[in-house]
Amino acid sequence: MIKKIISVKGIGKFDQNFRALELKKFNIIYGENGRGKSTISAILRSLCSGDPGHILERQTLGSSSNQEVRVEIDKLGIAIFKDNRWNKLAQSLEIFDSWFIHNNVYSGTHIDIDHRMNLHEFVIGEEGVGYAKQIDECEIELKLISKDISENERMLNNHASRADLDVSNFINLIEEPDIDIDHQIENKIMEIDILKKAAEITKKPSMDFTSFPRISRSKLEDLLATTLTEISKDAEKNTLDHINRHMDYKDEAWIQKGVEYIKDDKCPFCGQTVFGSELIKAYQSYFDNRYILLKQEINTFYNEIKNDLSERNLSTIYKIIISNNSLAEYWNQYIDFEYNTIDLDLIRDNWDLLRSRIDKYFLNKILNPLEPQELKSDILVPFRLHNFDIERINEYNSLIKEINIAIESKKKSVELDDLSKKQNELKVLNAKKIRFDKDIRILCKDHELLIEKKKQLTDQKKTARAGLDQYTIDVFERYESKINAYLEECGAEFRIDQIRTGYRGKRPSVSYLLSINETQVDPSNSETHAPSFKNTLSDGDKSTLAFIFFLSKLENDPNLHDKIIVFDDPISSLDSNRKNFTQQQILNLAQKCKQIIILSHDLKFTRDVYNDISGEVCTLIIKRSKSNSIIEKWDLETEARGDYFKNYDTIYDYINNGPLDDNHKREVAKTIRLVLEGYYRIKFPKDFGSKEWLGELLKKINKANESEPLFSMKDDYLELKAINDYSKKFHHDQNPGADLTPNDAELKSFATRTIKLIND
Structure with missing residues (x-):
């Protein structure tokens, strides 16, 4: 048990003015957010684990103090953190805080392998960690033996590379006794020389590309439209x-x-x-010369087109495609490809049609050079068909290109087919000549012994893992059962299934499934839009699950009676039902463990826990002291007196259960201002007097400077003013028409905003 936190210096908000704190079996420490609750949690976590990082990362900003902590622990003495280390550790601490959640359960909206490895270690406890340690020791030895194997293989690789083999195949070569290896090599070389003769397939030609004339329609249009106005x-x-x-x-x-x-x-x-x-x-x-030149231009272009669309060019296209058809049939015996030939009859029809239409237009132009002509549908359609044919030929040539690549590849493979087989046989013979040299035999024998040693260690690791697996099966069965009992008790609409040990990482990890509406969901699923931890659980569900993971492990811990348990803000994101559940479980644990320490920023929660505790309780408050914080004794019993908590409950019950009648709604509307006044009198006792109204507090907040406590309320000013403006309508002292009945939807909105302002 922690008897006293003697001193804390240079850590977070705690520096020179820390006062020694005596703790009891049950301890409640209240503090606003940002005052230092998480710092206390981090110090205790470092005290348990020995990791100085939890403290070092919280060096007090602007302070020259060396970090130092002194904690008095029953039967252990005074544990001191100084010079970045503890002189002794309190390993009986179990801490539930944001660090536990983010390192063991989830971060943000996802679960990764580190979460599952850390949760596994947390759940299995000390005995399970012992099994895991055996696995780790085997892992260390396996790393060392693997290093020796790598060095041995590096030396062997120098020889294996000469044989153009990897080390494994080089070592596994089989020796043939009483064989003249040199004579075998000589015969194999002769066989290879014979196989180097060219085969028919290597002589067979590839397929040819074909070209297709492109007739300039724009040039034709321009020429036919040309005239000489002077003539x-x-x-x-x-x-x-x-x-x-x-x-x-x-x-x-x-x-x-x-x-x-x-x-x-x-x-x-x-x-x-x-x-x-x-x-x-x-x-x-x-x-006239221009007239002559025009006629020459007409005849020249006409001759070019007649040449492009000549029977000779069309015949060439026919010959290439017919040849390719034959070659495709041949190569398809050896290569799997899809060949689509060209419809030559269609090409011929389109070719002849375009040629005849062009002839018609040109003959007319030759007879009437000065008569402008316009292309009409009788030639535009053949032009489009011709362009379609060009596209078909281009696609055809692209196909031929792909097929030719496959043909060339096939030629090379055929050239090397039988040849490569013989060459491989020669390669093996040369490799054997190297492998069975005297010195290399010794290296190979060493490799064999190292591999055998590695196998033994691997078997030992498997045995240790089997032991851990059996142990974790027993633990996880109890763990899963307890988790689901807790989930049912707190009213959660999901369950945990198939808690298992996995080995996908440096250390064993835990895996589990969520069961929601009788449907199993892998919480680690990272697929886009797939059900996962991110999108199937609310924030409250996630917080509840983390808390229940923690509780279930403690319930199965045989050493629970010796444990010091710390809770840092355990009710974050929880509704009233789950807050009550959390409170009840903490009270149950208090009867079974050595000591409980609760850190919270929620006044109602601390009041409720305090009221239900049987026995002596230490109540403390973390308060601001200039730019730092101090911890003082806190008379929670006195703070709990008065109307504040009654008013809080009135609003809270209305939000969750609705109004009883119109009078009840008017009572709730009036209570909004009263509960806020009560809350801020507790929070700012020196700045907000008992006879002052909320409106006067708002004026003080508006005028506060950075050195005054009320300055921290600047961000909430507008929200607080809006709530006050609403509530004062229902007070006779500020509004003669205060007996009007509030609208239920509007009232619920302002009541919810009021509770949120207090809880945040």
């Missing part, structure tokens, strides 16, 4: 009419040449004047 239609018509009446189309070039020789308006043939001749003017306009 009259009449000139063109008169010239062509004259040629048709008196000559044939071949004579057009002759006339063109003659026009070039006209000088000074005289005919180059007869010398007569041609001045004013309408026919000569038509000739000169018709044979």
Whole structure:
């Protein structure tokens, strides 16, 4: 039992002004959040485990004091923490706090392997840890023997690599006695030389790609739409009419040449004047250079298209695809691939259709160069079909590329098939020549002995693990049964199933399932949107489960009577039913253990526990002292007197059970202000007088500076003002119409906000 906390210096909120505290069997320490309750818990955890980290991480900020703690413990003497270590430990401590939850049960919303390993160690207790220690010792020896094996294999690997084998296969080579290994190697080399001749499959060609002409529709549109506005239609018509009446189309070039020789308006043939001749003017306009160039451009582009869409090009495509069809049939015997050929009849139809439509447009343009033409549906559709064919050919070529890669791979594998078999046989022969050298035989023998030793240690570890497994089965059966009894008692709507030991990690771990509505849920499930610890339990359920894990282990502890049990804020996130359950379990434990220490920020909880305790109780309060904290004796019995707790219960019962009638609702509305005034008189006894109203407290909070206690209430100012404004409507001293009946929904909202303000 801890008799006295003598001194605490340089840790958290406790520095120079710590006063020695004498403890009793049952101890209640009240303190607001942030005053130092968790620091006391951390000091006691360090005292139990010997881990200085719990204290070192709480160095008092801005203090030059060396960290030091002195605790007097019954039968142990004074335990001192100094120079980052304890001179003696109190290992009979069991502590339930946020550290226990976050390290043994869950962090935030998830459970990881460290939680399950720590919980396993906590549950199995000292005897189970003894089994685990045997496993750890085997693990240490196995690490050492594995290191020796690695060094041995490193040396063997230098020789195995010469044989192009891994160490395992190198060691396991079988010696053939009375065999001339050198002669065997020579014969194998000859066999390999014979196999290096090329086979038919390596000569068979891969498949060919095919190309497909791409006709520029935009260029065709531009050319067909081209005209020369300076050249009259009449000139063109008169010239062509004259040629048709008196000559044939071949004579057009002759006339063109003659026009070039006209000088000074005289005919180059007869010398007569041609001045004013309408026919000569038509000739000169018709044979203008731009007109000639346009006709040349039309003919040139037409010839290019006829070449692209020639029968020769189409025949080439036919030959390639027909050849590929044959090759595909051949290669499919050796390679698994899907080959989709091209529909040549469809290609032919689309090809001919486009070619015929283009011919039609070009022939018309050649006959009427100055007549602009627009592409219509009769050619636009063939163009689209042609583009579809281009896409099909591109997809076909992509397929051919993939198939050719597979063909080349197959050629290489075929080339190496039988050859690789013989080469592997040669490799084995060369490896045996190295393996059965005298010095290497010794290394291999050492490896065999090390492996045997490792096997023995592994068997010992398995035996120890089997012992631990059997022990944990017995423990976990009792543990699971007790957990579920507690869960049922506190009204939880889930159960625990299949508590097991696992070995997925450095140490044994515990696994279990949640049973909710007869459905099993793996709490460690990390799959997105899958049922897990994160999304199937409320915050209250999670806190309750952690508390029950702790309780169940203690209930099965044969040394419970010697235990010092510490609870740091055990009712966080709990509803009234589970708070009552928690209170009752703590009281039950008090009858069975050596000592109980409760740290809490909840006035009602401390009052309720205090009222139900039979026997002597030490009640203490952690208070602010300038920038630090001190712990003083606290007359909880006196604090519990008066109307505060009665008013608190009135509001609390209304929230949970609803109103009895309109008078009851008016009573609750009035009580809201009274309970807040009672609470803040206890919290700020020197700043809020017994005759002052809540409105006056609000004024003081609004004016408070950082050095004053009421400054800490700044964040709650607006919420407190809103609640006060609501409640004062129902007091005659502040509102003549105070007899009005509150709206139940609104009243419940403000009542809930009031309790939350107090509990937070």
